[in-house]
Amino acid sequence: MEEEEVNRCQIQEWYPKFKSVSFKTLIHQLPESFIQYLLDDSGPFLLPDSVLNEDALPNRIHNPDEEEDFQVSEGSGDEAEASAPPSFPELELKIKDxxxxxxxxxxxxxxxSAPKDSAWISTSGTLRCISFSEIALLFRASDSLVHDLCHAYDSCQDKSSxxxxxxxxxxxxxxxxxxPDMEFRCFVRNQKLIGISQREVTTFYPVLLEKKNDLLFLIQAFFINHVRAKFESENYTFDVYITKDDRVKIVDFNPWGAFTLSLLFTWDELDHIHSEGNDVEFRIVEDRCAVRPGLKTAVPFDYLDTSPGSGWDQFLRNADEELRRQSTGAGA
Incomplete structure (x- = not known):
């Protein structure tokens, strides 16, 4: 994998080309001061001062006894200034608009990446945000975003930064x-769509059994008409969502292999499918015994280290073995 392949999967790179077939998105370059704020772990957890007086946790109960550890005792001006919350007024006003x-x-x-691992801290338990303060809270509390901030090019052969x-x-x-049952990951090898996987592999959805052939046709046609000629990489994955009226929407692009999850495939299988020249293989969870265990982790779902020999590689191998055992037992 090369850096340019990873760069093409950045949302600010691919979205302008696929705007008409994706979800409405607005993109803004972040100031370096905000990036340094996200990376700073040298002091207490401080949210930025809001110029609009918006609280990221409006329903929280303030307990002075619990806040004593974060209070700055009277001392030098340097001590007080060091613990003063940052402020990003221009960014906050732009985000409000x-x-x-x-x-x-x-x-x-x-x-x-999205801050999936910090959804628990929001008032809704989701990534739904209505203010800059809520976005800052999710980003500041997330370990997932460390991938983007520090490790985006770790798997690149020509890594230069x-x-x-x-x-x-x-x-x-x-x-x-x-x-979630209508989101799918599509695998493209040498600009050919070779595999499709149910995106949420922790649940059995009976509706997918009924609609599998129709869904396959929709995704194949979408790839041919909207993706193949526009996305410049030879090998990559892309996620799509199919609406109730059978429109296909692009959710995201990811690099081929490395930290991208292969879901109901293995990367070896995907290489074999390509080498055999078979038609598109569409995999779904076809019964409750085949459900994959949930992967609730502190790193992005799409960028887990599942390389051979890694902890997650062994975990998934053990999970596959258990699923085969259950399936054999169910058929006995």
Whole structure:
């Protein structure tokens, strides 16, 4: 894998080309001062001062006894200044305008990743945000974003830096009615669509058994008509969502292999499918015994280290063996 392949998967790179077939998104370059704020772990957990007086946790109960550890005792001006919360007024006002133009609620992400691991800290338990303060809270509490900030190029053969030159905030319109059973990961090898996997592998959805052939046709046609000639990499994956009226929407692009999850495939299988020249293989969870264990981790779901010999590689091998055992037992 090369850096340019990873760079093409940044949302600010691919979204302008696929805007008409994706979810409405507004993108803004982040100031370096905000990136340094996200990376700073030298002091207490401080949220930025809001020029709009918006609280990221409006329903929290303030307990002075619990806040004593974060108070700065009277002393030198340097001590007090060191613990003063940062402020990003221009960024906050820009984000406020974006949120309003996107209907009042958004899903935030950086160049590649969203702060999935910190959803628990929000008032809704999701990544739905209505203010800059909520976005800052999710980003500051997330370990997932460390991938974007520090390790985006770790798998690149021509790695020349640890991070991109610029970071971007992507705010995507929040759609509360989206259903996880209609999201799929598509695998492209040598510009040929060779595999499709159910994206949420922790659940059995009976509707997918009924609609599998129709869904396959929709995704194949979408790839041929909208993706193949526009995305410049030879090998990559892309995620799509299929709406109730059978429109296909691009959710994201990811590099081939490395930290991208192969879901119901293995990367070896995908290479074999390509070498045999078979038609597109579409895999779904076809019964409850084949459900994969949930992968609730502190790193992005799409960028787990599942390389041979890694801890997650062994975990998934053990999970596959257990699934085969269960399937054999169920058929006995």
């Amino acid at each position: 974006f949120i309003e133009s996107l209907g009042g609620a958004v899903f935030p992400k950086l160049n590649w 640890t991070r991109p030159q610029n970071f971007f905030l992507a705010l995507r319109k929040w759609y509360p009615s989206l259903q």
